[in-house]
Amino acid sequence: MSQDLFIKNIRRLYTPLTADAEDPARPVHEVANAAVLILNGRIAEIGVERDVCRNAPNDVPVLDAEQRVALPGFVDCHAHPVFVGERSHEFHRRNAGTTYQQIAAEGGGITASAQALAEASTEEMVRQSLPRLDRCLLCGTTTLEAKSGYGLVWEQERKQLEAIGRLRQCHPIDLVPTFLVHSVPASRENEREAFIEEVCGRMLPAVAEKHLAEAVDVFCEDGAFAVEESRKILMCAQELGLEIKLHANQFGHTGGARLAAELHAMSADHLEHLSDEEIAALADTKVVCVLLPACIVFLGNLPYPRARKLIEQGARVAVATDMNPGSSMTESLPLCQTIAAVHCRMNPAELLWAVTYDAARALRHHHRIGSLEMGKEGNITLWDIPHLEYLSYHFGAPLLTHAVVRAQVVVSQGRIGYGN
Ligand SMILES: [Zn+2]
Structure with a gap:
């Protein structure tokens, strides 16, 4: 199973950053037109797509986010x-x-x-x-x-x-x-x-x-x-x-x-x-x-x-x-x-x-999960929402389209996919 994945065409990506961990204002880092490169199950590159693309090897499997919002796996x-x-x-x-x-x-x-x-x-x-x-x-x-x-x-x-x-x-x-x-x-x-x-x-x-x-x-x-x-x-x-x-x-x-x-x-x-x-x-x-x-x-x-x-x-x-x-x-x-x-x-x-x-x-696991940053495990979710504020507003609906655990796409188009 591939431990590599290139997620492209993300409308907006939101994540906490370790650098803000003690900031009581709880700022959220936002990147528009983002991409994430996961190598060996960990985030190797993250940022604006044109920058991440330069460093992505050609043979890495690609997941097209189709302009969805990306968040860290919960x-x-x-x-x-x-x-x-x-x-x-x-x-x-x-x-x-x-x-x-x-x-x-x-x-x-x-x-x-x-x-x-x-x-x-x-x-x-x-x-x-x-x-x-x-x-x-x-x-x-x-x-x-x-x-x-x-x-x-x-x-x-x-x-x-x-x-x-x-x-x-x-x-x-x-x-x-x-x-x-x-x-x-x-x-x-x-x-x-x-x-x-x-x-x-x-x-x-x-x-x-x-x-x-x-x-x-x-x-x-x-x-x-x-x-x-x-x-x-x-x-x-x-x-x-x-x-x-x-x-x-x-x-x-x-x-x-x-x-x-x-x-x-x-x-x-x-x-x-x-x-x-x-x-x-x-x-x-x-x-x-x-x-x-x-x-x-x-x-x-x-x-x-x-x-x-x-x-x-x-x-x-x-x-x-x-x-x-x-x-x-x-x-x-x-x-x-x-x-x-x-x-x-x-x-x-x-x-x-x-x-x-x-x-x-x-859980004392914040060194490896909990945010989308270089070196952390590639646990990412994609959502059919226009922006972060929308997620808690539209409640009780299945808004998730994809979930990725350490580069493995486990939910695809809203359906469990790891068994396939
Ligand atoms: Zn309990």
Whole structure:
């Protein structure tokens, strides 16, 4: 398979630049009549087409962008794309007035996903997840986080991480695995301390030793893990050389955001409830604040995070899907951008940074992806839009025409193309 590609005839190309990474104004670099040359999977030349053409070898495959807009491949830095079954009935029951707590008490919620996963083979997990990864590509996502966390007990968590590992081998999307410590299994509720000991003494060392995940995430909320429990797990992960992140402050001021700042986590995710002091702590420590607006729409009863205040204070802000069967059933980062535009009042430049460079920073992969610059991986998307501002304005429509992952054209004319 060719690792080279010359993309020509781009109407406008937009990208963040590493040189602006600390600029709070979040400037976007724009090139009209652009072209990109990818050699060995990395961007070798980028700029105005007539300049790039001079250096393009004759035998490189050509992709004609036909005057479309080019953007960096999106980075979805918070997602749970590997699961079994679906929970549409819970969504509609909630809409009819049943509370999440009632549904959970009846064996729904995460317990339902854990049971479906426990009954499925690794092959079945892979089979059910593949179409989701395709849909991510069709929405412009070329790098996707994949969390475990539906196994709960180690045997099942390991199975889920193995499924993620197999998906990395057989699907072209750039998958970044995370070990999520989601909740104490119901069967172990009376022995929480022993379960946390097992997480620290057995699960985390196995994850680190076998390179099953790059980071450890803890669901730090009432009903999941308390701050002290989360601190213990996350410090143990850090000692093993794993990156750390938290589900924090979704349902209240639970202390997760402060803990993320204290431990210098890669990211603090959700953040629907933030005080001025919590915002200052996240901004000072450069923890990436990952906002998940689709989850708020889906659950219907949470406030939107204070994105303007975060941005004013100089915090790094990313936007992600939180794709999962219970609280955010979507692969679409463009949809998340529209919701963040309306409800978090983020502008088009901030939104582009939030789903590219700063999202890559939330995974600590910004040295290789997240912007279109020389030396970075050739992950590029083409869109049927006149300019950047149009993307979040025209919502819910399939506007992507092409996606390129490391020079491989994986979506062509709006259709999955890597199998051909
Ligand atoms: Zn999540």
